[in-house]
Amino acid sequence: MELRHLRYFVAVAEELHYGRAARRLHLTQPGLSQQVMAFERELGTALFTRNRRGVALTDAGVALLPAARDILARADAAVELARRYGAGEAGRLTISLTRSAPRSVVTELLDTFRAAHPAVETRVTSGFTAHDEQRLRERSIDAALVRMLDDPREDLVDRTVGEEAVVVAVPSTDPLARRRRLRRADLADRPLVWWPREHGPRMWDRMLDQVFGEGVRPPVAHWEPEEEHLLHAVAQGHGITLVTEGKAAALHVPGVAIRRFADPVPTVPITLAWSRDNPNPALRRFLEHIAG
Numbered sequence: 001m002e003l004r005h006l007r008y009f010v011a012v013a014e015e016l017h018y019g020r021a022a023r024r025l026h027l028t029q030p031g032l033s034q035q036v037m038a039f040e041r042e043l044g045t046a047l048f049t050r051n052r053r054g055v056a057l058t059d060a061g062v063a064l065l066p067a068a069r070d071i072l073a074r075a076d077a078a079v080e081l082a083r084r085y086g087a088g089e090a091g092r093l094t095i096s097l098t099r100s101a102p103r104s105v106v107t108e109l110l111d112t113f114r115a116a117h118p119a120v121e122t123r124v125t126s127g128f129t130a131h132d133e134q135r136l137r138e139r140s141i142d143a144a145l146v147r148m149l150d151d152p153r154e155d156l157v158d159r160t161v162g163e164e165a166v167v168v169a170v171p172s173t174d175p176l177a178r179r180r181r182l183r184r185a186d187l188a189d190r191p192l193v194w195w196p197r198e199h200g201p202r203m204w205d206r207m208l209d210q211v212f213g214e215g216v217r218p219p220v221a222h223w224e225p226e227e228e229h230l231l232h233a234v235a236q237g238h239g240i241t242l243v244t245e246g247k248a249a250a251l252h253v254p255g256v257a258i259r260r261f262a263d264p265v266p267t268v269p270i271t272l273a274w275s276r277d278n279p280n281p282a283l284r285r286f287l288e289h290i291a292g
Contacts (some may be wrong), residue, residue, distance in 0.1 A: 002117050003075055005039040006068045009047060012036055012067050017054050039072070088285030090119035096132045097124060097145040098200075098270075099226055102246030105162040105270050113289050120282050129200040136275045142283045143274040147203040156278055161290065162270040165245040166207055168259045169234045176240075176259035184211055184261070191221030191239030203268060207242050212268035217244075231256050244268060 011021040012032070014143040029048045040047050047061035057065065084090040097106060114122050125141065132144035133151055149158050168187065170176045176186060197204040212218055222238035228251055230241040235255030243251075248258045272290065274283060 006072055008032060009036050009039060010068050013057055013061060017282055066249055086281055088281035091282040091284040092121045093286055094123045094141045096141045098128045098129060098146050099126055100244050100247045101145045101165055103268060109290055130198060136273060139278060142280050143272055144277060146271050146273055147195045147200055147268055148271060149273055150201045156273055157276050158271045158273040160269045161272050163267050165269060166242050166266040167245050168240060168242045169243055169256050171234055172255050173235055182259050182260045192218050192235045193222045193224060193241040195224060195238045206253050207270060210244060253284045
C-alpha cells in the first residue's frame with residue numbers, strides 16, 4: 001500500500017464523486033478511477049459502490065476512512081517536521097557561555113532567538129574559552145560566547161558581537177577607592193590578584209597589555225580561578241584586580257570598590273565562535289538570526 005492510494009481514497013470518500021475528486025487531486029477522472037480500483041484489488045475488498053448518481057462508501061470504506069485520514073495527517077506532520085529540522089526551524093542548539101559574558105549580550109542573542117524559534121531546543125552551558133574551543137571541534141557544543149579565541153585556526157569562525165569595558169576592583173579601604181576614575185599609572189605599585197593564563201591566554205594578555213603596557217607583566221601576589229574568587233581576595237586585602245564592567249555589576253562583594261579607568265578605557269570583546277564545518281541546521285538559523 002502506498003500513501004498516494006490513501007490520498008486518492010480519502011478524496012473520493014469526501015467528494016463522493018470521481019470528477020470532483022480528480023479535479024481536487026489534479027488527476028484525470030479515468031486515471032483516478034483506475035488507481036482506486038487497483039487499491040481495492042490490493043486490499044481484496046470494495047471500498048465504494050458505484051452507480052449513475054455517483055459513489056457511496058461500503059462498510060469497509062466507512063471503517064477505513066478515519067484511519068486513512070489519521071495516517072495521512074501523521075505522514076504530513078512527519079514530512080513537515082523533517083523539513084523544519086532541515087531548515088533549522090526545529091532541532092537542538094547547544095551554546096556555551098563564558099562566565100564573564102554580559103547579560104545584555106546574552107539576552108540580545110539567546111532570548112530573541114528563542115522567541116523567534118521556539119521549536120529549537122536551545123541548551124546553554126558554560127566554560128572557559130580554551131575548553132570551549134575543544135568542545136567546538138568535538139561538536140559537543142554548536143557555538144560558544146567567548147572573550148577571544150585562543151587557538152584561532154581555520155576550522156573555527158568567530159564574530160565579535162559586543163565590546164565591554166574593563167574596570168578595577170580595589171579594597172574599599174584603599175585610597176584609590178576615593179577616586180572616581182583611575183589612571184593606569186595609579187596601579188603601578190599595587191599587588192595584583194589574578195587568574196591562570198591557561199583559562200584564556202589571549203584575553204589574559206589583552207587585559208594586561210591595555211592596562212600595564214604591551215608585554216608588561218606585573219608580579220601576581222595572589223591567584224584565584226575566576227571573578228567571584230578574585231573579588232573576595234581583593235576584599236581580604238590581597239591586592240587589586242581587573243574585571244569586566246558587566247561582571248563587576250553582577251557580583252556585589254562587601255569590602256570591594258569598583259572604579260572605572262580614565263580615557264582611553266581598556267576594553268575586551270565578546271565573540272561568538274563556531275566550527276566552520278558544523279552541519280547543524282539550527283546553528284545556521286542562529287547565525288542568520290544574529291546577522292539580522
